[in-house]
Amino acid sequence: MTSGPRNILFLMTDQHRVDTLGCHNPTEVSTPHLDALAASGTRFERAYTPTAICTPARASLLTGKLPFRHKLLANYERNVGYIEDLPADEFTFSAALSDAGYRLGLNGKWHVGTHRNAADFGFEGPDLPGWHNPVDHPDYLKYLSDNGLPPYEISGHVRGTLPNGNPGNLLAARLHQPVEATFEHYLATRTIERLHEYADDYRTGRRPFFLATHFFGPHLPYLLPEEYYDMYDPDKIELPASVAETFEGKPPVQRNYSALWTYDTLSEDVSRKLIAVYRGYVALIDREIGRILDTLHELGLDDSTAVFFTADHGEFTGAHRLHDKGPAMYEDIYRIPAIVRVPGSPAAQVRDEFVGLTDMTATILDLAALDPAQAVDGSTLLPLIAGEKAPWRTELTAEFHGHHFPYPQRMIRDARHKLIINPESHNELYDLLEDPHELTNRHQDPSLATIRHHLTTRLYTTLRDRGDNFHHWMSAMSDTGPLDHDPSLSSFEPNTPTYTPT
Structure with a gap:
């Protein structure tokens, strides 16, 4: 446990590949602000999402529970009968922090249920529903108007062809706005405004804060202004080795998902361009994260604020002839970036332990001087961040x-x-x-x-x-070895402690 509560700045992206961070892949990409954060804190080399889909993963972060336990199992846009909101009595770290006197703010993607928004869980900030940038939201439109910025407009839509002959999902397009008008810049600006407000509140009332920015990107479709759309040269992009995927000996659903995401209907040049644009999207977000971190420093809050950076899950971007995510548990979508900087802890650490989003929940609680065991499927990362050789899971x-x-x-x-x-x-x-x-x-x-x-x-x-x-x-x-129970659930003898198959 920490000696007292700390401020917490939580930065999160959506559908973010680990290999698009310079600290993981320095020869291919440049993310100077996230790399600097890693150099000043701890980077977790083996960080994973509990499930590679937005709503359940985000619910796991909020509750500290794995999806099977909190039971919010699907995004509502594609929901096929699962529950659509967390139960009203479900534990959340936000309620625990609020009870402990924290001020809570969230700017950006929520996507944890249908009827209950971030405000229902104690967070201040605009209600931004949905899975992608809500460019028709009144607060965003007001931001554009207040700053004399042009409205959202795209062209050059990149789509493949679906098995039924219809146009496929939108994968990318050029955005006809300056960087200052992008939704990413808007989110960072709103975070900076709130950071100033929270800093004043913290200094005068000693009320600690938890402030989150959840970017909607680099989730597809990749909609970027020219500067970032053309930032990387497609001719210098290497296609992932897994485009050699044949799906031989694999579940047939993977081949079906490849058809859904129209990979084989796209030319190799288009596939290279999509990877290039995806990296440009990461670069845009890195720039906006830099603005937020610079503000934290200018306000003199570095020594009192822990900073997290992570993502809900990864992205295929052509790997295994797939896009987006889906029913294929490859590293591309289950491994996630994870960086944590805690004031006073060693810098430039790289840890190889297996960690996940529910561990971040436990760590948030620990930083707030609360019991991290309330995150029942997580463990606090603070011993690892402190450089200790702590006992840890090996699977x-x-x-x-x-x-x-x-x-x-x-x-x-x-x-x-x-x-x-x-x-x-x-x-x-x-x-x-x-x-x-x-x-x-x-x-x-x-x-x-x-x-x-x-x-x-x-x-x-x-x-x-x-x-x-x-x-x-x-x-x-499956070959699970000797059983200690009756898997048929048909044994009613109360005094039979074990089950031995005949």
Whole structure:
């Protein structure tokens, strides 16, 4: 625990690939402000989302619980029957901070439910619903008007062709606005205004604050002004190695999702341009984050404010012949950027432990001098940030429940291997050392039988102990070892402590 509560600045992006940060990929991209943040704090090399879809991931950050536990399992835009809002009595870190005297602010994407907005959870700031920049929002239109800036307008729409012959989803377009008129600049400006207000409140009343900026990007479609749309030369872009994906031995849904995102209907030049524009989008956001961090410094709050940077999940951007995200548990969409700077902690640290969004929830609570165990599926990162050799998990799990349609998946990975259980078709096993791009499914490879059994048993045991009922499927369909219960749920003898199959 910390000795007393700290201010917290929480910066979050949406659908953000790790390899678009210079501190992860210095030869390919430039993100000077995020790189500087990493150089002054701790970068987590193995950070993961609990699920690669916006609403459930953000609900996990808010509650400190995995999706199967909080049960908000899908984005409402594609919801196919799951609940659409967190239960009214659900624990949230915002309520805990508010009770502890914190002032709470959020500028940007909320996307945690349909009927209850950020204000319902104690956050000040404009209500900005939806999954992408709401460019018709009254506060944004007022910002443009107040500053004499031109309205939103795009051209040069980039789309592929869907299997039914219709135009595909919009992937990118040129935005005919200056940088100062972009939604990203607007969000940063509103954050800076609130930061000034919160700084005054903190200095006069010693009321600490939690202030978040949740950018809607670099989620597709990539809509950028010319300066950033053309920032990177497509001719110098290397396509990801996983465009060699054949989907052989993979769940058929992956090939279907490739068709949904129209990858094979786009030319190679267009695919390179999309990667270039995506990187330009990251650069634009990096610039706006720089403005926020500069303001924090100018206000003299560096020594009293912890700074977080992360994302809800990653993005394919052509990897595995896919775009967006979906029912494929590849590193591209499950690994996320994660940087934390806590005043007084060592700088320029790189930690290799497996961490996730629920750990950030626990860390927020710890920084506020509250019990981090309230984030029941997280652990505070402060010992790692302090440079300690703390006991830590050696495996990481993730889950998925569907997007467009129900599609349950569970995943476990350790330092080298990843196992994915797909009830509808083929399970997957990857050797991430020999096959870092996850092209070869080795689930049926006899040479990995021992590893497959170990990971299957570990995943089953973990899910069973958590109370994730997915374990019932595994107990019937996977080699989980001897059972200590009746998976059929049909044994009614109260004095039978164990179940032994005959």
